[in-house]
Amino acid sequence: MNIEMIRASAKRAEGHVRRTPMLTSPFLDEIAGRRILLKPEALQHTGSFKYRGGWSAVSTLTDNALKAGVIAFSSGNHAQGVALAAMEHGVPAVIVMPSDAPQMKIENTRALGAEVVLYDRAGGEDRNEIGNRLAEERGLTLIKPFDEPQVIAGQGTCGLEIAEQAAELGVAEGDVLVCCGGGGLTSGISLALEAEAPDLRVRPVEPEEFDDVTRSLASGKIEANTRVSGSICDAIITQSPGEITFPIMHRLCGPGIVVSEENCLHAMAHAFARLKLVLEPGGAIALAAALFHGDEINGEAVIAVASGGNVDAPMFQQALEKYGSEI
Amino acid sequence: MNIEMIRASAKRAEGHVRRTPMLTSPFLDEIAGRRILLKPEALQHTGSFKYRGGWSAVSTLTDNALKAGVIAFSSGNHAQGVALAAMEHGVPAVIVMPSDAPQMKIENTRALGAEVVLYDRAGGEDRNEIGNRLAEERGLTLIKPFDEPQVIAGQGTCGLEIAEQAAELGVAEGDVLVCCGGGGLTSGISLALEAEAPDLRVRPVEPEEFDDVTRSLASGKIEANTRVSGSICDAIITQSPGEITFPIMHRLCGPGIVVSEENCLHAMAHAFARLKLVLEPGGAIALAAALFHGDEINGEAVIAVASGGNVDAPMFQQALEKYGSEI
Numbered sequence: 046m047n048i049e050m051i052r053a054s055a056k057r058a059e060g061h062v063r064r065t066p067m068l069t070s071p072f073l074d075e076i077a078g079r080r081i082l083l084k085p086e087a088l089q090h091t092g093s094f095k096y097r098g099g100w101s102a103v104s105t106l107t108d109n110a111l112k113a114g115v116i117a118f119s120s121g122n123h124a125q126g127v128a129l130a131a132m133e134h135g136v137p138a139v140i141v142m143p144s145d146a147p148q149m150k151i152e153n154t155r156a157l158g159a160e161v162v163l164y165d166r167a168g169g170e171d172r173n174e175i176g177n178r179l180a181e182e183r184g185l186t187l188i189k190p191f192d193e194p195q196v197i198a199g200q201g202t203c204g205l206e207i208a209e210q211a212a213e214l215g216v217a218e219g220d221v222l223v224c225c226g227g228g229g230l231t232s233g234i235s236l237a238l239e240a241e242a243p244d245l246r247v248r249p250v251e252p253e254e255f256d257d258v259t260r261s262l263a264s265g266k267i268e269a270n271t272r273v274s275g276s277i278c279d280a281i282i283t284q285s286p287g288e289i290t291f292p293i294m295h296r297l298c299g300p301g302i303v304v305s306e307e308n309c310l311h312a313m314a315h316a317f318a319r320l321k322l323v324l325e326p327g328g329a330i331a332l333a334a335a336l337f338h339g340d341e342i343n344g345e346a347v348i349a350v351a352s353g354g355n356v357d358a359p360m361f362q363q364a365l366e367k368y369g370s371e372i
Numbered sequence: 373m374n375i376e377m378i379r380a381s382a383k384r385a386e387g388h389v390r391r392t393p394m395l396t397s398p399f400l401d402e403i404a405g406r407r408i409l410l411k412p413e414a415l416q417h418t419g420s421f422k423y424r425g426g427w428s429a430v431s432t433l434t435d436n437a438l439k440a441g442v443i444a445f446s447s448g449n450h451a452q453g454v455a456l457a458a459m460e461h462g463v464p465a466v467i468v469m470p471s472d473a474p475q476m477k478i479e480n481t482r483a484l485g486a487e488v489v490l491y492d493r494a495g496g497e498d499r500n501e502i503g504n505r506l507a508e509e510r511g512l513t514l515i516k517p518f519d520e521p522q523v524i525a526g527q528g529t530c531g532l533e534i535a536e537q538a539a540e541l542g543v544a545e546g547d548v549l550v551c552c553g554g555g556g557l558t559s560g561i562s563l564a565l566e567a568e569a570p571d572l573r574v575r576p577v578e579p580e581e582f583d584d585v586t587r588s589l590a591s592g593k594i595e596a597n598t599r600v601s602g603s604i605c606d607a608i609i610t611q612s613p614g615e616i617t618f619p620i621m622h623r624l625c626g627p628g629i630v631v632s633e634e635n636c637l638h639a640m641a642h643a644f645a646r647l648k649l650v651l652e653p654g655g656a657i658a659l660a661a662a663l664f665h666g667d668e669i670n671g672e673a674v675i676a677v678a679s680g681g682n683v684d685a686p687m688f689q690q691a692l693e694k695y696g697s698e699i
Contacts, residue, residue: 063393064393066391066392071484072480076486088647088648088649092648129398149645158390188622246445314685318476321419321649321650322415322682323644355648357696358645358697359696361644361692362689362696366689366690369685
């Protein structure tokens, strides 16, 4: 896993992966007490950064592997990213999804031509086991959601863009807040910035009660969450950081930041009002950290990655109901 | 008014005006029956394209004019665009706004350092008269919302970007749907495309009962609306097209398209779900035309400009309430 793989992934992505802009708002800066640069991966194809990793992985497969097809397991964003990348490569895709994933994510994945297999996350079914079994039965290539070098390389292309855009906006040092589940995006961006903008330091951001990465970084070894469901930040809930992603994060990241669900909803309302951006709760968590955890952040400017916007209308309405009138 | 003024405006705008991306979604394409390329000016600074014109006009003022300050009259988006451009140039700004403009637009304009003067639109007060009187009293330079060459030049920079981005995406001909009030954006984009992408033809899009431009294009002379308030598309309601903008539109635009308010709300829900974009009703009207008026549109691909996203939370919630569950 190295910067050359990320650069190669960026080359393969040309004309496919969207270069997302870097957004700013004087109103958000005032709340945060420092400049906020927001990288809106909600504007990526399929509504999240996961398409970067999906495209990256599918585009390296051999002709034989492409013919047989791919399989992925995901709460929804990786599912859509792989489904679209597979469709664009003309190969079949099977996606294993938890039955309690947002309805929109399940429907979108189907609409992108994938066969969706649902499993019961709360009931203890193991998605790895299901995924591995189906892969073997049908000869499918398993594209893991984060602990997979070509997926990390794809997510890292977001870091290459951050390095360039931050330099254009005159930001050379400070913290880069990244919504963190298993660590694919976090480790990919960390590797990209190590090479291209070494004074920008990644800080993983996680929801309360699902802070496996924060605890792992603190203890120096992989820690696990006791639960893997029951958060509105469904997109960034995983059991524990990966065996490939954790050593990268441990070497390159600053301490994790842990944010409440309420703060995520509040940040969604700010993104609505100030950036005209739709974020899902997990996708808003880095912005929430920038707005409401300023005392844990270093530097005169902070960069926040908004990882995704695949939220059902009722959840978005809830955020506006609670916080829309305050803004 | 010519292409060189637009190119000069683009040069002055470098490092200030944001280059907005070009968004797409296979789900929207399916509804429309053709490819839709969406230019999200809601992501521009201040949440609408109006900052382009505001920056363009303020950046050409003499030192003496800058010292005295500027004045603008606007239902809200031009107000914010001029206010921010003035603040960035360090000059005072007075903004004359209708008292029934969305609360967020009034508050944002104040927060951007402008002095806001409210007037009663429904009661028949004339904003031109108020603006001209204040301008004279205080020696302010009036920056008109659309019938002003440097404002049109600024809005035209959006057209330069459309020409480039459409070419990158392989779209060389077809209709470009533009949300249309007084015609500043519409005429600016028309001039830019005439020079840079002559097979892309602009089509103004207006709300039902406020279709002055559509009727003017049909009759060949400037027609007026009977009302200038009472639409949820507040951002694009004007009495009639301008004396500078109309001849440009008459020479370069195809027929206008008239869209219902309901279709605007429906398009807002689609932009939420498929593009992760917050649009105000008037800002969604070109997308609404692309989705629901396909029989009036020519070509295999259509470009729609989403002009702004400054919408209060209750109005956005109304759109999701009505159409969020269908999508």
